[in-house]
Amino acid sequence: GAGVSQSPSNKVTEKGKDVELRCDPISGHTALYWYRQRLGQGLEFLIYFQGNSAPDKSGLPSDRFSAERTGESVSTLTIQRTQQEDSAVYLCASSSYLSSYEQYFGPGTRLTVT
Amino acid sequence: SQELEQSPQSLIVQEGKNLTINCTSSKTLYGLYWYKQKYGEGLIFLMMLQKGGEEKSHEKITAKLDEKKQQSSLHITASQPSHAGIYLCGAPHQGGSEKLVFGKGTKLTVNP
Numbered sequence: 001g002a003g004v005s006q007s008p009s010n011k012v013t014e015k016g017k018d019v020e021l022r023c024d025p026i027s028g029h030t031a032l033y034w035y036r037q038r039l040g041q042g043l044e045f046l047i048y049f050q051g052n053s054a055p056d057k058s059g060l061p062s063d064r065f066s067a068e069r070t071g072e073s074v075s076t077l078t079i080q081r082t083q084q085e086d087s088a089v090y091l092c093a094s095s096s097y098l099s100s101y102e103q104y105f106g107p108g109t110r111l112t113v114t
Numbered sequence: 115s116q117e118l119e120q121s122p123q124s125l126i127v128q129e130g131k132n133l134t135i136n137c138t139s140s141k142t143l144y145g146l147y148w149y150k151q152k153y154g155e156g157l158i159f160l161m162m163l164q165k166g167g168e169e170k171s172h173e174k175i176t177a178k179l180d181e182k183k184q185q186s187s188l189h190i191t192a193s194q195p196s197h198a199g200i201y202l203c204g205a206p207h208q209g210g211s212e213k214l215v216f217g218k219g220t221k222l223t224v225n226p
Contacts, residue, residue, distance in 0.1 A: 004156070006156075033212070033214075040218075041218060042118075042202065042217055042218040042219060043204070043214075043216040045207070045213040045214065048212050056212070059213070091157065093157075095212075101212065102147070102162055103147070103204075103214060104159065105157040105158075105159075107155055107156040108155075108156050
């Protein structure tokens with residue numbers, strides 16, 4: 001079956017613009033996670049969805065960041081008024097209790113803010 | 115908050131050599147994941163360890179979990195260029211959240 005997919009794979013945007021990043025989880029996976037990986041850093045947790053609700057948003061760095069998930073499938077991470085420090089690879093993962101909540105990761109979206 | 119420290123940060127070995135990467139947690143480990151990442155790609159799941167003393171192997175990669183030491187090790191036997199990449203350890207966050215906390219990674223280079 002298909003794995004986690006993310007789009008776009010690369011995004012270059014000007015400072016101050018808004019961007020939307022998309023994640024398509026594995027079909028049937030109820031849990032979805034967004035992480036950020038900045039150059040030379042480990043993965044930072046951003047937000048976790050269980051179904052359509054987000055019980056843990058503790059990793060969102062500022063109110064410029066938001067995410068939503070519809071229909072227990074696709075999720076969109078939106079960054080408003082992008083800043084250069086937002087440049088990073090944004091990774092999405094999904095999991096299911098049927099696979100012991102092992103998190104399957106997508107290929108990521110590389111965001112560059114100029 | 116829980117932190118994972120990986121050592122070494124980078125490692126260069128000759129093909130055929132054995133190597134070990136360590137992951138040490140600042141708090142009790144209730145499980146440990148090992149992932150591999152290549153440039154431009156997502157994380158590839160390698161192994162999940164859930165119990166103290168647990169050891170798992172896949173092909174030439176073996177991982178162990180030492181709960182008492184709050185540490186896990188990843189050992190590669192007879193390394194090959196295909197093993198090159200960044201190895202990341204991740205652990206379930208304390209406090210019941212489903213998120214994973216990750217180390218900063220170990221960059222492995224295998225020279226032919």
